[in-house]
Amino acid sequence: MAATYKDAGVDLDVYEQSMQRLPALMARTQSPRVMPLAGGFAGLFQLNGDGKSYDDPVLVSGTDGVGTKLKVAIHAGKFDTVGIDLVAMCVNDCLCLGAEPLFFLDYLALGKDDPDMVEQLVKGVSEGCLQARASLIGGETAIMPDLYAEGDFDMAGFCVGVVERSRMLDGSQIEAGDVILGVPSSGLHSNGFSLVRKIVFEHAGLTTESQVDELGTTLGEALLTPTRIYADVVAALMSDETRAAVTGIAHITGGGLEENVSRIVPEGQSVEIDHDAWDVPEVFDWLRSLGSVDVEEMRRVFNMGIGLAVVVRGDAVDVVFDALKRVGAECQLVGRVV
Numbered sequence: 001m002a003a004t005y006k007d008a009g010v011d012l013d014v015y016e017q018s019m020q021r022l023p024a025l026m027a028r029t030q031s032p033r034v035m036p037l038a039g040g041f042a043g044l045f046q047l048n049g050d051g052k053s054y055d056d057p058v059l060v061s062g063t064d065g066v067g068t069k070l071k072v073a074i075h076a077g078k079f080d081t082v083g084i085d086l087v088a089m090c091v092n093d094c095l096c097l098g099a100e101p102l103f104f105l106d107y108l109a110l111g112k113d114d115p116d117m118v119e120q121l122v123k124g125v126s127e128g129c130l131q132a133r134a135s136l137i138g139g140e141t142a143i144m145p146d147l148y149a150e151g152d153f154d155m156a157g158f159c160v161g162v163v164e165r166s167r168m169l170d171g172s173q174i175e176a177g178d179v180i181l182g183v184p185s186s187g188l189h190s191n192g193f194s195l196v197r198k199i200v201f202e203h204a205g206l207t208t209e210s211q212v213d214e215l216g217t218t219l220g221e222a223l224l225t226p227t228r229i230y231a232d233v234v235a236a237l238m239s240d241e242t243r244a245a246v247t248g249i250a251h252i253t254g255g256g257l258e259e260n261v262s263r264i265v266p267e268g269q270s271v272e273i274d275h276d277a278w279d280v281p282e283v284f285d286w287l288r289s290l291g292s293v294d295v296e297e298m299r300r301v302f303n304m305g306i307g308l309a310v311v312v313r314g315d316a317v318d319v320v321f322d323a324l325k326r327v328g329a330e331c332q333l334v335g336r337v338v
Contacts, residue, residue: 008145009111009112009143009145009146010113010143010145011113014113014115015113015141015143017115018113018114018115018118018119018141019141021115021118021119021122022118022119022122022139025119025122025123025125025126025136026126026136026137026138026139028126028130029104029126029129029130029134029135029136030135030136030137031050031133031135032049032050033045033046033047033049033050033052033102033135034103034135034137042138043103043105043137043138044137045102045103045135045137045160047102047162054162054164055164055166056164056165056166057162057163057164057165058162058163058164058165058168059160059161059162060094060097060099060160060161060162060163061094061158061159061160061161062090062091062093062094062158062159062161063090063156063157063158063159064086064089064090064093064156064157065086065089065154065155065156065157066082066085066086066089066155066190067190067191067193067194068193068194068197069082069085069190069193069223069224070082070153070154070155071193071197072193072196072197072208072220072223072224073224074151074152074153075201075207075208075220076208076209076220076224078220078224079117079120079121079124080120080121080123080124080127081124081224081225081226082121082124082155082224082226083106083121083122083123083124083125083126083127083128083155084124084125084127084128084131084226084227084229085124085128085189085190085226085227086106086124086125086128086155086156086157087104087125087128087129087131087132087134087157087159087229088128088131088132088189088190088226088227088228088229089157089189089190089227089253090104090157090158090159091104091128091132091134091159091161091229091231092227092229092230092251092307092308093159093251094159094160094161095161095230095231095233095234095249095251095308096169096248096249096250096251096264097161097163097168097169097170097249098163098167098168098169098234098237098238098243098246098249099161099162099163099168100133100161100162100163100235101132101133101134101159101160101161101231102134102135102160102161102162103134103135103136103137103159103160104125104128104129104132104134104135104136104137104157104158104159104160105136105137105138105139105140105157105158106122106125106136106139106140106155106156106157106158107139107140107142107155107156107157107158108121108122108139108140108141108142108153108154108155109141109142109143109144109147109148109153109154109155110141110142110143110144110148110152110153111143111144111145111147111148111149111150111151111152111153112143112145112150112151113141113143117153118141121153121155122139124226125139125157128226128229131229131231132159132229132231133231134159134161134231167238167243169246169247169248169249170248170264171247171248171263171264171265171266171311172266173247173248174247174248174264174265174266174269174311174337175247175266175269175337176269176337176338177313177314177336177337178247178248178311178312178313178314178336178337179311179312179313179314179317179333179335179336179337180261180271180273180309180310180311180333180334180335180336180337181309181310181311181312181317181320181321181331181332181333181334182257182277182278182305182306182308182309182310182331182332182333182334182335183230183233183306183307183308183309183310183324183329183330183331184228184278184305184306184307184330184331184332185227185228185252185281185303185305185306185307185308186225186226186227186228186307187222187225187281187283188223188225188283188284188302188303189227189228189253189303189307190227190253191253191254191301191302191303192254192301192302193223195291195293195301196223196287198291199287199290199291199293200219200223200287200290203290203291204290204291206219207219208220208223212286214282214286215282215283215286222283227307228307230251230307230308232327232328232329233308233324233327233329234249235327236323236324236326236327236329237249237310237320237323237324239323241319241323242316242319242320242323244313244316245312245313245316245319245320246310246311246312246320247311247312247313248261248264248265248310248311249264249308249309249310249311250263250264250308250309250311251307251308252303252306252307252308252309253303254301255300256299256300256301256302256303256304257273257299257303257304257306257309257334257335258271258273258299259300260309261273261309261311261335264311265311265337269337269338270337270338271335271336271337271338272335272336272337272338273334273335274333274334274335275299275304277332277333277334277335278305278306278332278334279305280304280305281304281305284298284302284304284305306334309334309335310331311337314336317333
């Protein structure tokens with residue numbers, strides 16, 4: 001009997017069912033600057049148009065994944081939020097340069113095609129792009145039965161943004177006396193989940209359905225809270241009113257607050273963080289207690305409630321506070337540059 005692709009584990013008919021569900025999820029994110037290319041092999045995006053123009057544009061790109069948070073989604077059977085995490089992890093990095101997110105592409109790899117799961121995953125990516133004001137212009141879904149076990153999958157994302165060279169934030173203007181403002185996270189975001197899973201599943205023997213009284217929710221709901229996307233925050237910071245006051249932005253991921261802010265501070269300067277300046281969300285204290293984790297280890301691994309750090313001139317704090325308040329964003333003074 002002749003061998004077929006289906007015999008090898010890839011059913012092209014099922015794959016086509018998955019693909020037919022995705023164009024609508026892409027279309028709802030796309031701005032007028034997306035150029036139509038029916039049946040094309042790539043996505044097209046025009047830099048100028050729809051009221052946008054640039055004098056000396058610099059393209060900013062970033063790529064990332066969701067990490068082992070995906071294992072939590074698999075345990076919970078909930079796939080419509082990790083796509084938001086994927087967009088957030090890429091877009092938030094680009095935002096640190098003061099960039100406007102332009103477009104996004106995703107890569108999804110599975111051991112076996114599952115149209116419902118693929119649709120939910122890309123639905124999350126689509127929702128993340130709406131939050132980021134980025135157009136989802138393409139992607140790839142790969143079915144690899146011998147590389148991924150059935151039920152397993154991985155995701156990667158790719159973001160491109162743009163910023164005027166004269167307005168780009170690279171940290172070079174940071175100086176002693178600048179202060180560090182912290183913008184709250186939505187929770188764990190997408191870092192440290194190897195440690196999280198070890199604590200909650202291996203050490204404590206919990207499941208994603210376990211009710212956690214301290215958090216007022218199930219474990220799955222707490223862990224799968226999507227990463228906050230800071231596009232509105234950075235757009236406010238890059239306005240004419242506040243841009244001169246802002247000297248740097250850091251996305252707080254693995255390494256924690258101090259390490260990530262230190263990445264953008266010029267040589268010869270350092271950061272001082274006041275860890276008592278904000279209330280740490282309950283999920284972090286609960287994890288630390290459950291796993292008997294040292295507080296310094298927690299601060300190195302997790303964001304501890306601060307997802308974005310903004311470095312500003314010391315005499316301009318009130319201006320920045322007011323600008324962020326107008327877009328519904330809170331911030332707190334959490335440290336300084338010395």
